[in-house]
Amino acid sequence: PHPDAPAALVLLNPHAGGGTARALHAHVERHLHTHHPNATLCITHEIADAERAIDALPHGGRVVLCGGDGTVHQLLPALVRGAHELALVPVGSGNDTARALGVLGLRGGWPARLDWALRAPASAVDLGELVCEGGHRALFISSLAAGFDAAVALRAHAGPRWLRGMPRYLWATLRELIALRVCEVTVSDAGRTLHSGRTLFASALNGPTYGSGMPAVPGARLDDGALDLLVAGAFGRLGVLVMLPRLLLGRHLGHPRVHVFSGASVQVHASSPLPLAADGEPAPAAARFTLRALRGALQCVRYPSA
Template structure:
């Protein structure tokens, strides 16, 4: 087997080149032909990855976090080329969804060398101009996309705590946003939601922001997406409810609505959505499930906690 191992030195929090070199050495020790590819920008990394795929690499691996994984899935979604992840980024929520979060670099490389794969869903975003992109974890819009804006501008601290601090700071200016939401539910019926929302979130995976279970029941292999809509409440009330969000028990809060959907269309003025931690487009956007679109090297799926 030959593997193209992508590392993006422009990724937030550092280049993770040490993890890439360690993983490459481990893969080669297993007899896996491994080439490290690294661009100075997301665009350059994408071009190098496309070249490796055109040359016939058997698999793609990523040493980094959700943003670098996102670069890879744009190129291999629907191709059958398997993806391996060496989770070493600022946020590793997609790796978490695949059961890889607790693996060290050696174990993650060993999982690739073992060759065990399964297929999972992706979510597909279609913009108003007809262009589209995939994401693996969660699309955030509204309050949580503003949190992403703030977190991305912060140089300290690294890791998930940066997102948590940005979240608390954004509470100071929290307001409702007028949304129009169109949902195609799991049973094929449709639902329309109009009015002020604090946020509208669409999840293929359970977590974002380095482990926050915003879509606690999401399963990236069930052929559906999970939508979480939050209506306005007083700042102090929402602040008191934050521990429920971190525990994944916010579904019973009156201001929170959760739906299992095949697709969702989100519209709101002046809102840019984030997916896999990076901007993906201004609303309105349509998000639908791309069932079984990605093959991954991963341990067998485990039942959810509880």
């Protein structure tokens, strides 16, 4: 990029990827000094530090996040508040957001991804919004898990740091099987019932993957103005064990108890509060909530393969 390119804020979360991002600090600093002198590097140990740095940017600035899904999720309100552009250099353990943006297809490791994040144009992508009956709201960019898969995500979130990515999710799945519970769930769209009955999970996908790369809804796109609701009916422990390999391979959609519904807004009513996880991050359990697609709510840098 030309040295006179607009300045960008580069945020490095040293805790991302179980702390592996910490080793990048000096390398990123040297790379920016040599190739992108207008960029400002900010090391953010706490989300509040990152929020303050973003809020200090001029309206519509570019924010390059060196982190994972959790960092992106927690900073969505600040990014939307300032109408900022998001570019992602993935160094986390999940990276479903980077996967949806096509960044993982960019060869050359973090230097190539950082260069692309600083120079490539941004385009509009959708966000999802969770609105609970009790008033809690949350934005998400990748997924909102509700039910068993959320319980798995929450256990993985609190799991051992030495387990990363897919192995951590598999460990969490096996642990959650011990306490498996299935409740009655009704999913509706503008008063029209889409699904009703005993339900393992009813989760919204904005991108194609969740849980560290599981191809939940392979055709889901970040820019189609809709959420894809993946609903799994009544499964016992053995059924979950049989279904898991199919989910990992993206072959679960042919199962008679697995359905996908697409819409800009869906309502979920459960017989008891469902565990929830937004982009893999904990959210308060809720029995009644609405999931909405917010078309074009965020400008993001994407790789052409997305």
